[in-house]
Every structure is written in structure tokens, then in C-alpha cells.
Amino acid sequence: MLRIATFLILAWLTAVSPATAQPLPDYSIAELEAAIIAGKLNRIAVLAAEQHGETVYAQRFDGEAAGTPIDIRSAGKSLTALAVGAAIADGALTGVDVAVWPYLGHPRGEPWDSITVADLLGMSSALDCNDWDRKSPGQEERMYRTRAWRDFALALPARDYARDERGEGAFSYCTAGVFLLGQVVEQATGEGFDAYVQRRLFDPLEIDGVVWRHSRSGEIQSGGQLTIGADALLKIGRMVLDDGRWKGQQLLPESWIDAMLSPRHQLGEHVYYGHLWWATPIRSPRGYEGAWMMKGNGGNLVAILRDYDAVLVVQAENYNRKDADRHAFTALAGLLASLEPPAAPTAR
Numbered sequence: 001m002l003r004i005a006t007f008l009i010l011a012w013l014t015a016v017s018p019a020t021a022q023p024l025p026d027y028s029i030a031e032l033e034a035a036i037i038a039g040k041l042n043r044i045a046v047l048a049a050e051q052h053g054e055t056v057y058a059q060r061f062d063g064e065a066a067g068t069p070i071d072i073r074s075a076g077k078s079l080t081a082l083a084v085g086a087a088i089a090d091g092a093l094t095g096v097d098v099a100v101w102p103y104l105g106h107p108r109g110e111p112w113d114s115i116t117v118a119d120l121l122g123m124s125s126a127l128d129c130n131d132w133d134r135k136s137p138g139q140e141e142r143m144y145r146t147r148a149w150r151d152f153a154l155a156l157p158a159r160d161y162a163r164d165e166r167g168e169g170a171f172s173y174c175t176a177g178v179f180l181l182g183q184v185v186e187q188a189t190g191e192g193f194d195a196y197v198q199r200r201l202f203d204p205l206e207i208d209g210v211v212w213r214h215s216r217s218g219e220i221q222s223g224g225q226l227t228i229g230a231d232a233l234l235k236i237g238r239m240v241l242d243d244g245r246w247k248g249q250q251l252l253p254e255s256w257i258d259a260m261l262s263p264r265h266q267l268g269e270h271v272y273y274g275h276l277w278w279a280t281p282i283r284s285p286r287g288y289e290g291a292w293m294m295k296g297n298g299g300n301l302v303a304i305l306r307d308y309d310a311v312l313v314v315q316a317e318n319y320n321r322k323d324a325d326r327h328a329f330t331a332l333a334g335l336l337a338s339l340e341p342p343a344a345p346t347a348r
Helices: 002-013 029-037 073-089 117-121 140-144 149-154 175-189 193-202 230-241 254-260 324-337
Strands: 044-051 054-060 226-228 265-268 271-273 278-284 287-296 300-305 310-316
Touching (some): 044 230, 054 230, 073 117, 073 226, 073 287, 117 175, 278 324, 310 324
Antiparallel strands (some): 044 054, 265 271, 300 310
């Protein structure tokens, strides 16, 4: 499915009309560095790229020591999808169709009792929760003002809700739902979410020094706001790009990576959403490339490109700025243009 999905994305991108998109600056890597240093892209802190398993570029622009971690905000949600896949592979969860409420508390009635792991992975549950609407009962800033985020999330009302012919509810971007996924993983595995991710994924990847945000009552924020270094993000991206493998060890099943990186919702003309991962095009010297990515506030991106066999990382602190994505994608395009291109487009 991953290869099929990538092929479909490339097919979708052939329909992109340059006249309908505002062009990004066309920077070489040297010009990109100069623009960042001059502040033209505001606060981009780190750029890094690896190709064919080797780091080919790494540069720090914020004056901090190499490896100093940065809060990647909602890009951390994609790690929760990896944790769910690990819990399923370990037999702690039976699959994505399992109902979540039995792991979270007593039955509440419909439609809450029918919310599944898949619903929360796809941002398509019945919870009345939309971070993009400040008036939404479940908007994330409301949750952060409470002491116990679990209590807040479990008390959310339901929205008008219906499933389509695929069984999908309408997309609604909901950090509280991803936080609940972390709570499900904790209940299913019997470990704290951070401890489980560290043991199951970060230890094999030789990643340490990660800092998780938590509520005042000590709950781990599995819905993002993870402080982590660029080297760690390159490793995570490479493991996903290699279908769940790392140094000969199968950390996650290939079938989970395929499912995770399959489009479930179309959010824009060429933007799709899978299990807490985004499919978004990146401009390249060849035109546009299909990429799956972790994506967070401020311009924090981890993009994987199968045809290039590459992982690109942008860490930025342009938090809550409207131009954050534009600057981050400008940086991605500059990074991509500096890489060795594929010999020929690969049909998947």
C-alpha cells in the first residue's frame, strides 16, 4: 500500500498547475543558508538531510549546540501512530477497529462507545473537537488549561456525526483525541506512554534526551509537543522509509507502515492524511514529489521521499506564524534540490 499510495500521490501531482500556486523562492542550498542567516525565513533552527542511509547535510542556524532538541509540536503526533503500531504488533491491541472507551473508562453510550483506534488515528472520531476552531469544546488550548487532560477529553460532547460508505467520519483535527490514543496505549501495554515508546522504539534507534510535555497531573502529551533533536528525527524517518526496519531489526511490521501511510482524507487539492501522517507535495527540480511527513506548528517537518531514498528535516520556531509552512516548504525545496536525483521516476 505504501508504494501504491506514493504512486497515486505522484499521479495527483501531475495535475498541479503552477499558475494556481504561489511560487516559493527558488534557492540553492547556499542561497537558502544565506536567507536563513539574514532572517528572511524567520526562525528556522536546523536543516538536515540523509540519503541512502547516510547524513548528507546538517546545519544549525540558531546558535545552539548541535543536537540541542527543539519542540516539534504536532509533528510528535506521528510518533503516536508508530506507538499504536507497536502495541498491535506486540499483541497488546488487537487492531485499529477495537473500541477505545473500554480502555478509558466506563461505558458512556453512543456515539462515544463506538469510537475506535482507527477513528482517532484518522482525526475522524465523533468527539466535538476541532483545534482549528477556537470555539470548539475540544480545542486544545482549553485542554491545556485543565489539570487532568484525560478528564477533559473523556467529558467532550459529541458532534453531528455520520460515517461515509468507507466507514470514515468527517475529518476534524483533534489533539485531545491523539492524547486519548496515548492513554489507550498505556492501558493496553501496562506502561507509561513515554516509557513504552522509549523501550520499544527509541532504545533500538539509539535515541535519548527526548523531553515529553505533560499535564499538571503528570499525563504524557502523546498529542505532540515533543522536544527532540534532528539526528533522532532522521533515524525515525529512515526507519519508516525502510518499512519499519532499522539495522536489520524489524521494529514495526511493514504492513503497519503501509497502512499508516495510506491516504484516508483529502484535505486540499494535493494534501492527504493517513494515520497521523500527512501526504504533501514538495517542489523539486523534476517538478513536484510525493512525500509523507510529520508536520507541526512553527514549520517543523520530517519528510520521507521513497523515490529519492531520502529523509529531510526542518526544525523551526516560527510558532503560530501564518508564514511558517511557507518558510518550511521553501527550506524543504532547497534541501531536496541539493540531493542526488533518482535515475528515473519509479513506478510503484
